[in-house]
Amino acid sequence: MYLNRLHLRHFRNYREQEIIFSAPKTILLGDNAQGKSNLLEAVELLSTLKSHRVSCDRDLVLAGESESKITAQLTRKHGSIDLALLLRDKGRRTATVNRENLKRQLDFLGVLNAVEFSALDLDLVRGNPETRRHWIDSLLFQIEPVYAHILHEYQRILKQRNSLLKQAEHRSLDPAELESWNHQLIITGTKVIRRRMRIIDRLAPIARTWHTKISKNTEILTITYAPNVAAIENTPEAIYQGFLDRLALRSIAEQSLGNTLVGPHRDEIELTINDTPAKAYGSQGQQRTLVLALKLAELELIEQIVGEPPLLLLDDVLAELDLTRQNQLLSVIEDRFQTLITTTHLGAFDAKWLDSSQILQVRSGEIFQA
Numbered sequence: 001m002y003l004n005r006l007h008l009r010h011f012r013n014y015r016e017q018e019i020i021f022s023a024p025k026t027i028l029l030g031d032n033a034q035g036k037s038n039l040l041e042a043v044e045l046l047s048t049l050k051s052h053r054v055s056c057d058r059d060l061v062l063a064g065e066s067e068s069k070i071t072a073q074l075t076r077k078h079g080s081i082d083l084a085l086l087l088r089d090k091g092r093r094t095a096t097v098n099r100e101n102l103k104r105q106l107d108f109l110g111v112l113n114a115v116e117f118s119a120l121d122l123d124l125v126r127g128n129p130e131t132r133r134h135w136i137d138s139l140l141f142q143i144e145p146v147y148a149h150i151l152h153e154y155q156r157i158l159k160q161r162n163s164l165l166k167q168a169e170h171r172s173l174d175p176a177e178l179e180s181w182n183h184q185l186i187i188t189g190t191k192v193i194r195r196r197m198r199i200i201d202r203l204a205p206i207a208r209t210w211h212t213k214i215s216k217n218t219e220i221l222t223i224t225y226a227p228n229v230a231a232i233e234n235t236p237e238a239i240y241q242g243f244l245d246r247l248a249l250r251s252i253a254e255q256s257l258g259n260t261l262v263g264p265h266r267d268e269i270e271l272t273i274n275d276t277p278a279k280a281y282g283s284q285g286q287q288r289t290l291v292l293a294l295k296l297a298e299l300e301l302i303e304q305i306v307g308e309p310p311l312l313l314l315d316d317v318l319a320e321l322d323l324t325r326q327n328q329l330l331s332v333i334e335d336r337f338q339t340l341i342t343t344t345h346l347g348a349f350d351a352k353w354l355d356s357s358q359i360l361q362v363r364s365g366e367i368f369q370a
C-alpha cells in the first residue's frame, strides 16, 4: 500500500498542511519540537485509531481550536481509498472511508497498515508487561480489527467486575451476580487469550529468524506467551476451565483487595536471548537488535496476512542504529515498504538512504521541500 497524500488541519502544531509523498522513502528533517513526530502520529491514528503518546483527543487538537482533521489518500491493491478522521476536543470522533461516515469505528481499522518504530519501543525489552501487551494488541487491531471490539469489551467487563469486588468491603457479595460477571470475564478473556496466542505463534519464528541474522548467528531469540491463565491446551474449553479454576483459587484475595487478579490483563510476553531474559541480558546494542527483529517480523507478518506491504514509520531511531543495522533494514525495505523517517540530522545516514529518499524540512508545524 502507498500513502500518496496526507492533509492535516488543526492537528497538533499543524494549522493547515498538505504533504504529497513522492518517493517510497520520505525523510522528515527538523530540529526538536517542530512537528516531525506529530506527523507520524497522524499516520498512526489513521492506522490504529490510537496514539501511543496520548489517550485524550483534546491534546491532539491545535491549541485554541475545537476540531482537528486528518485526511489521507491511499493506494491499495484494489484501488484508491480516501480516509478522514475528525477529532474533537470534546465529544466523539468521526471516521470516514471514501466519504462515507462509518457507524462503527472498527471498520476504519485495517485500511491503512503501518508498523511504527520509535525510541519508546526499546521499552518492549526494558519496560513492564503492559508495554508488551499493548504492542501485541496493536498488532492484532490491524490484522484482526474485531479484536479491538473484543478487547474493549473485556476491559468494560473487568471494570464492572472490579467495582463489584470493591463493594465487598462494605457488604457481602451476591454470589449469582459475581458468577455472572465471572462468566462474562472468562468468555471474553478466552477470546483475548486465544488471539494473543495465535499471533505470537506466528510472529515468534519470524522474529527469531531475523534476530539470528542480525546477530550473525550468535543469539537465539525466543518469544513466549505467558498467559496469566494457564491451560493445558489451546481450546476454548481448556482455557475456560483454567480460568474458572484460577478465579476460584484467588477469590478470597480478590475480594479483600477489591481487584480482579486473574485474566489476560495480567499476561506477560517473555523475550529471552540464549535462554536469558532479554532485559537482564541485553546491552543497549543488543536490545536495539532485538527490537529491530521484532519490527521486521511485524512488517513481514502484516504483509503475509494482509497481502500488501504495510507502511513503516521510523521515529528518530534510524540514526541510532549503526551502519550495519541500517543497511540490514534498508535491504528489507527496498522500495517495497513505504517508509517515513524522522530525524534531526542527516549526518548519521548511509548515503544509500539519502539517495533514494524525498527529504522534507519540518519547521514549527510547516513543511518545506529541503
Ligand SMILES: Nc1ncnc2c1ncn2[C@@H]1O[C@H](COP(=O)(O)OP(=O)(O)OP(=O)(O)O)[C@@H](O)[C@H]1O
Pocket: 011, 012, 013, 030, 031, 032, 033, 034, 035, 036, 037, 038, 039, 058, 059, 060, 061, 062, 063, 316, 342, 344, 362
Ligand atoms: N495540541 C497542540 N497544539 C499546539 N501545539 C502542539 C500541540 N501538541 C503538540 N504541540 C507542539 O508540537 C511540538 C512537538 O512536536 P513533535 O513532538 O512532533 O516534535 P519533533 O519535531 O518530533 O521533535 P523531537 O525531535 O523532539 O521529537 C511542540 O512544539 C509542541 O508544543
